[in-house]
Amino acid sequence: MLRGIGGFLPPTTVTNDDLSRGLDTSDEWIRTRTGIRERRVVSRDLSTGTLAVEAGARALRSAGITGADAVIVATTSPERLCPAVAPEVATRLGLGTVAAFDLTSACSGFLYGLATAEGLIATGTADTVLFIGSEAFTTLVNPRDRATAPIFGDGAGAVVLRRGAPDEPGALGPFDLGSDGALADLLAVPAGGSRQRAADGGLGHATVPADDWYLRMAGRPLYTQAVDRMSQSARSALKKADWAVADVDWFAGHQANLRIVRAVAEELEVPGERVAVNIDRVGNTLAASVPLLLNDLAARGDLRAGQRVLLSAFGAGLSWGSATLVWPGLRAEPVD
Incomplete structure (x- = not known):
């Protein structure tokens, strides 16, 4: 809750x-x-x-x-x-x-x-x-x-x-979670873990190319995966919750890329005015993305008690997940 x-x-x-x-x-x-x-x-x-x-x-x-x-x-x-x-x-x-x-x-x-x-x-x-x-x-x-x-x-x-009752505002609906490790290399930081180590035998001899400490991203296949996986996952969460798309007041999708958010919304047939967006001001903040988006909506007064929210995200792993939420009456402080 x-x-x-x-x-x-x-x-x-x-x-x-x-x-x-x-x-x-x-x-x-x-x-x-x-x-x-x-x-x-x-x-x-x-x-x-x-x-x-x-x-x-x-x-x-x-x-x-x-x-x-x-x-x-x-x-x-x-x-x-x-x-x-x-x-x-x-x-x-x-x-x-x-x-x-x-x-x-x-x-x-x-x-x-x-x-x-x-x-x-x-x-x-x-x-x-x-x-x-x-x-x-x-x-x-x-x-x-x-x-x-x-x-x-x-x-x-x-x-x-x-703790709370499933029919109270603030209740999170059924979750849909998934992953596909076969595509893990589409979005990854190669170095820094036990697979690609910083030194050889603990002697301090560098063995990792400098660029391997940074994120590598295969943009085109990731776009396709993100749209497909988020759409499928969101549909599954809606079905488990016994919600129709018409019941959704806000689609709060992970803010990875505006084109991805809009493409998922189109796949789900969520009207544009019900699609929450703040990526223009904050970029992709990974695990912070969805809660920052919800906080923005609530602080502006656009997200009101009793409204139904569809949450969905996709990221490295590959991993994805969706859930439904009935918004409670919360006080939210603006982040700026």
Whole structure:
């Protein structure tokens, strides 16, 4: 049951014109291909954990509570490979020694995290879960690559989930989750894990090409996969919830690319005025994308209690997920 929401964006804005000074690109080229005109990026004193703490604090305020039984942080840009950032986030929020762990599912992380949090509540492990999608992913994007550098932005979005009845506003409907590891290399950072190591035998001899520390993306096949998988997953979630497309007040799809969002909406036959968009201001913020979008809608007053929302996302893995949500009456703070 959704009981609170919050978001946070780093203060530094990078426009398309800013990027074009260092890349062979232009504002028009980026906008027509992605729908993005600017994005937020972390400075040296900000990181995934910092963003998560700020968003988490706002979600707790929105819920009107000061504690939680568990903290989950979905991120693909962790503070360190070890340990997880969630325990530190819990401590900095004053939540004490609660259960806390990270979850990695790239841009699908928010859907996977919602399902995980719901599972903790359903099994009685927790009554209240603070779930945060937080990303400083621009640190993993090659600033010289015009195919990826304009797409991503940094930020965090958080929700509070509590025990409740399935017919109450705030209830999350059935989930549809999926993956296809055979296509994992379509979107990946090759280095940094145990497969492609930073040094040979611990002697400090570098063995990894510099570009392998950055994201690699096969744009065309990813576009096709994203549209197909999100459309199929969203239809499945609607069927499980016994909703028709006409019942949907808002389609809140992962903000990867405006053309992808619109193509999925067209496949589902969701009218354009019901398609939520904020990618133009924030870019692709991965696991933070959907909660930031919901927070924007709620803060503007466009998302009202009782409205039906269809959530869907697609990302590296490959992974995807969808769910339905009846929006409760939440107070949401603007991120700007």
